[in-house]
Amino acid sequence: MRLSGLICAAVAGAIVATAAPAAADPFTGASGLGDPYYPEDGNGGYDAGHYDVTLDYDPPSHRLTATTRIDAVATQALRAFNLDFAGPAVRTVTVNNMPAAFNRNGEHELTVTPMIPLLPGLPFTVTVEYSGQAENTEGNGWTFAPSGGAFAAGEPHSATTWYPLNDTPLDKATFALHATVPAEWEVVSIGVRTQDEVRGDRRVVSWEAHQPVIGYLTTVAIDKFSFLEQRRANGTPLISAFAPNAERNRETEQRLPEILDFIESVYGPYPFESSGGIYVDADIQFSLETQTRPIYAPWTDLQTVVHEIAHQWWGDSVSVRRWSDVCLNECFASYTADYLWPERMDGLDVDAEYRSTIAKYLDNTEFWQISLENPGAGSEFTSVYYRGPLFLHALRKQLGDAVFFAAVREFNAAHAFGNASIPDFRKFVQSKSPTDLTGFFNAWLNQTTPPADEYLYPGSLRA
Template sequence: MRLRWVRYTVLGAALVTVTNTAPVQADTGDPFAGAPGAGDPYYPLDGNGGYRAEHYDVTVGYNPAGHQLTGSTRVDAVATQAMHTFDLDYSGPQVSKVTVNGLPAGFDRTDEHELVVTPMLPLLPGLPFAVQVEYAGAVTGTDGAGWVFSPSGGAFVAGEPHSASSWYPLNDTPSNKATFALHATVPAEWEVMSNGVKTHDVVQGGNRTVDWEMRQPVAGYLTTIAIDRFEFLEQRTAGGTPLLSAFAPDALQAKGIEQRLPEILDFEEQLYGPYPFDTAGGIYVDTDLQFSLETQSRPIYAPWTDLGTVVHEIAHQWWGDSMSVQHWSDVCLNECFASYTADYLWPERKDGKDVDAQYRETVTKYHDNPKFWEIALQNPGAGNEFTSVYYRGPLFLHALRRTMGEAAFFAAVHDFAGAHRYGNASMPEFRQFVQSRTPVNLDGFFGAWLDRTDRPADEFLYPGSLRS
């Protein structure tokens, strides 16, 4: 995610955030009930216990007139414990029917986003099961947590850390990634964009039906549906990856930026390894959106998007998408790397910018501003995830690079991303991995940059070539 209003600077004495403090996780006390949350320290009721989702098959119809949604979602999962009841995360329109393994199931909605399901027959650990949920009704527009309505009358879904539950039921935690398929029907004059590969696009009668497949596992908030009167741009990388990008009616001016996507992908493959998905592209909306978001394989770009924003969101395809956080406290793995790629590596290697000088100028500017240093990069706290990772994160990575040396740093980050391809990672794992790749003792460095809430000591602030 790249934020319009922060743009990596401190806004006076305060920082804008885009998250809310999470409620305390409920404890059912029932050993045969899947937990109502996955236990993320920041969002304990996100996700669910008792099973792992493996695939989502989402069938929706959407009528822009009245914002009416009909849906039928199948969740293929495996039980990790014996259960007579379990939860799905869902905050969308009214549910009319739920089945488990083809048999009618009881259901209830509790809290803000819990769909409690009681199957007719108990579920046994280690065995697969399938849940089908049918629902329909009007959707409500939000700002960064689900449906967003476009000036043309279209709509799209975007938000971090929450958005997916507004349009289909799921296990909504980045620690449970699954493959994803979408089958969407809209009036014939509208187009549909989503993640992955478009496998079907047919107009019949007055409707258009479009199928999409995300064949690599994806976290829920990185899935999307976008409906608009799009114009398209098809490209291909030098290595043959097909690219499909879409532009809302008042976003056509962004085509010039998106035409550089093959160049951007080639640049980032050199840094982080082969592009991890079957296809790439972008969805350029013309709605007054305060962020752009790295929706998997096809980011959503706000009207203010510039080249740096595209570089940032494409870096997320490695850092955040293919390799996802274990918990939201690990968000530096997403945003520190995307910001460093866009704000330091691209300007340095493409434009010849002196990034050591850029680093020193930034440190000098905020050297004596305690607000700049007060939010830790590792475990910043619920509600502060999307703050210091943008403006302190690039400084941390540049100082780490100068501490380790060029060869060791770039080999380590390349290999770490590759080792966690299609999986999850944590900041403690990153620290341990990086330490294993250099003889330099990094304990003090990591403590100063990641754990502390004040300015690092000069020995960590000005390593190597950063010394004056």
């Protein structure tokens, strides 16, 4: 994610939530997975494998009628389990095609009780039918556009506003969307478009993502889009969509093949089967790395596109284990857009840029007060943007270019389509260096004061 008008004033007073208590009933899946920041996110007792969402949306009335099928495997005996869902009223739930009892509770819990308990290790299917008015969350999920269209975007939460799921980075699954809208409207999502046909006064569109994805990285966007269709030299399809007042971004998006080639040269092969972008015209304050096809706000520029495309490697393919690991996402995306692209494509002296930034903020206590590793709930999306690039540039100078770029490329490949943590990254990088990096990492990732000069100015950054 990239925020508009990034500022270097840190947000104080982070609140760290405590872990959720274990489920009292050993045959009921836990209602949350205990992430320190969002303990009720995700659910225990099963592993989701695929989501198939079929929806009908009427833009004038914002009426949403949908069915979501979830293919999963039980990881324990289950007489009941939870889904995360904050969308319209649920009409029916079935488990393995048999009616199931259900109730809604908490902020986003849908508790399901199957007619026949589920056995560990066996696959099962849950189907949820729901219908009602879609609610405008203004950038925290289902969001209405000025044109009358709508789209889903938000981090770390957004998917629960339009389909039920196991909403945790730890349970990636493949995804398919089948949407029906009035014929004059278009539908864009992630992955590959497999259907787009008009039947009378209705349009039916399908998109499929064959690589696993986290909930907040899925999206649906409905508007009177125009399209830009391109291909990479290797044939990868690039489909980009522009809302009625977003056409000015078309020239920037035409550089997508060049951007993909550049980032691929740094971090290794592009991990997905398609790419593109969705340019909305709603007044949101962020752009978001929805997998294969980022959501772009009206203020998007070239640097923003580079940032969100870098996320396809860092955040989408390799995802956080916990939200305290968010530097893995944002530090790398910011470093790619703010340092590597300007250095290699525009000839910027990034060492000078680094020194200038350090000099500007060295005595600014607010700049340093939120740590990069474990910044705290509510502060995840602060220091990782403005201090993350400095950390990675200092690490690059500490290791030297050859070791640094080989290490980050290898680390990314080793965790592709999975999860990783900041401790994992620290351990891996240490294995590539004969020098003890404990002090360096602590100074940059854990301290809330400026690093000592030996860590601020390593290698060729030394005066």
